[in-house]
Amino acid sequence: MKKIFCFALSVLMLFVFASCGNTPVEESSDKQSLPLSEIMAKIESQITLPAMISLSSADLSDFYGIEETEYSEFCVSICENSLQKDQIIMFKAADESYVDGIREKLNTIRQGALDETENYLPEQFDLVSKSEVRVNGLYITLFVSPDLAAINEIFDNSI
Amino acid sequence: MKIAKLAVTALAVSVLFSACNINRIDNTVTSETETTVVPTTAETTTETTTNPPVETETETTEKIETEAHTDEEVSSAETQTGTTATDNPFRIDTNLLDDLRDMLTxxxxxKPSPDFFNxxxxxxxxxxxxxxxxxVSERNKGNEFLGEAQFLCAGSLNYYSAASSLSNSYAIHPTYKGQKVTVPEGIKKSGAEKVFIMLGMNDFSGSATxxxxxxxxxxxxKILELSPDVTIYVQSVTPIANGYEYGKFTNENIAVFNNYLASVCKERGFYYIDINSVLADETGYLNKSYCGDLGSGGMxxxxxxxxxxxxxxxxxxxFCR
Known part of the structure; x- marks a missing residue:
């Protein structure tokens, strides 16, 4: 009797441990997201952009005041022509504590473009006016483009 | 009853529009506490102004006349700038330019030194x-381009804005590391020891002399107040391409402006770099091969x-040879 009882208890314990191991792990939503470089490649393949310049991390520090410690990924391109304000700016913050800071700095960049263009480049002013700094989890973006809706859709479907 | 409601609504809307009609024209009021001379809005807008200020008597008498040049002056000018002094009707006073060139030399x-610009x-x-x-483009490809020089720029920036505080809502200010700064503050924050400044395109055609x-x-x-030890190199305003002048926005007025800049440099001991001549063609207009905004809508x-x-x-x- 004791042997049967011990055997049953052992089997029961086996089941308990097995069920712990089988607890499904929730998949992070980031696992589904494409790297920002691939999102940029998708944008470039589907949208006709003007000639653009890619910024380096040093440029991000110098121009935007956004330091490498604040983000885990970035992809930033601006129009080569100084008279056009087309921009593709994407960041993935290192963690939630950096999201607001990056958003604030991108808003400063956007406001600067509005100030510059308001009085002498009305078409560019309209373009920048339609843009907005968007936050989705750890992702912060600023797209300035006549194809804003299409670019937003590509990005939203990629994360 | 419905008609009465409609009438009241229409009246309320018209009152609302009147209240919201913000007039930004008058910025000469004394709400500007600085002593900076404040142009009117018509003067601050350059490329799109449709009502350029009436040319004053002072301005008409400041037009530069082409002077007869000695062979030595012509030869010197050709060596330095690639253009001839006699061909370009928009050059500044040649004697003044020669004095400034000697200072610069x-x-x-x-020897050439990209580190000079670090x-x-x-x-x-x-x-x-x-x-x-x-x-940015060249450096990110690994090529040298003006050493590690920093840039403090903004479209529409002019001497009016550069002399203004951040509280002046009509002024344009650059950003430094993501923060809006005045030009003098940005120079100080950058830690630069040499300042190469080119402003004026958004000043001369919209403001009185x-x-x-x-x-x-x-x-x-203000630059020297915050950064007393910097060396200032003033670059002349670059030319306008042929066919793109209008109103007061002319190469002749650029020459007047550059002439004044040069005289300030001589008086205050700044260096003057004649970039205008470097980029001009033989007639003094911007060399069209150097111009990136020709054609419809271009400036x-x-x-x-x-x-x-x-x-x-x-x-x-x-310059650095």
């Missing part, structure tokens, strides 16, 4: 933004990559 290193900051408007973009002259001097005063003043390359090449290899 004494200041520069013996502690430099370039201040400018959308024309210099083109130089900045070229620098005494206004932009005052703003030029106030800008230099005829911004540089193409060959233009920015010629500019940088002059600074690195001629």
């Amino acid at each position: 004494l200041s520069r290193p013996d 502690d430099a900051v370039f201040v400018g408007d959308s024309v210099t933004l083109g130089l900045k973009n070229r620098a 005494e206004v932009w002259q005052s703003n030029i001097n106030k800008t230099f005063d 005829g003043i911004h540089m193409s990559y060959p233009g920015t390359d010629a500019w940088a090449d002059y600074l690195e290899n001629t």
Whole structure:
């Protein structure tokens, strides 16, 4: 009797441990997201952009005041022509504590473009006016483009 | 009853529109607490102004006349700038230019040195933004371009804005590391020891002469107040391409402006770099191969990559030789 009882208890314990191991792990939503470089490649393949310049991390520090410690990924391109304000700016913050800071700095960049263009480049002013700094989890973006809706859709479907 | 409601609604809407009609025209009121001379809004808008100020008697008498030149002056000018003094009707006073060129020659290193620009900051408007973009593009490919020079630029930037505080809502200010700053503050924050400044394209055609002259001097005063040890290199305003002049926005007025800049440099001991001549064709207009905004909607003043390359090449290899 004791042997049967011990055997049953052992089997029961086996089941308990097995069920712990089988607890499904929730998949992070980031696992589904494409790297920002691939999102940029998708944008470039589907949208006709003007000639653009890619910024380096040093440029991000110098121009935007956004330091490498604040983000885990970035992809930033601006129009080569100084008279056009087309921009593709994407960041993935290192963690939630950096999201607001990056958003604030991108808003400063956007406001600067509005100030510059308001009085002498009305078409560019309209373009920048339609843009907005968007936050989705750890992702912060600023797209300035006549194809804003299409670019937003590509990005939203990629994360 | 419905008609009465409709009438009341219409009245309320019309009252609302009247209250919201914000008039930004008058910015000469004394709400501006600085002593900076404040132009009217019509004067601050350059490229789109439809009502340029009436040319004053002072301005008409300041037009530069072409002088007879000695062979030595012509030869010197050709060596330095690639243009001839007699061909370009928009050149500044040649004697003044020669004096300033002598000062500049004494200041520069013996051999080309991109490192010369490592502690430099370039201040400018959308024309210099083109130089900045070229620098970013080239440096990110691993190529040298003006050493590690920094840039403090904004489209529409002018001497009026550079002399203004951040509280002046009519002024344009550049950003430094993501923060809006005044030009003098940005120079100080950058830690630069050399300041290459090119402003004026958004000053001369929209402001009266005494206004932009005052703003030029106030800008230099404020730069030196915050950064007394910097060396200032004033770059002349670049030319307009043929066919793109209008109203007061002319190469002749650029020459008047540059002449004044040169005289300030001589008086205050700043260096003067005649970039205007470097980028002009033989008739004094912006060389069209250097211009990146020709055609419909273009302004005829911004540089193409060959233009920015010629500019940088002059600074690195001629100025710094």
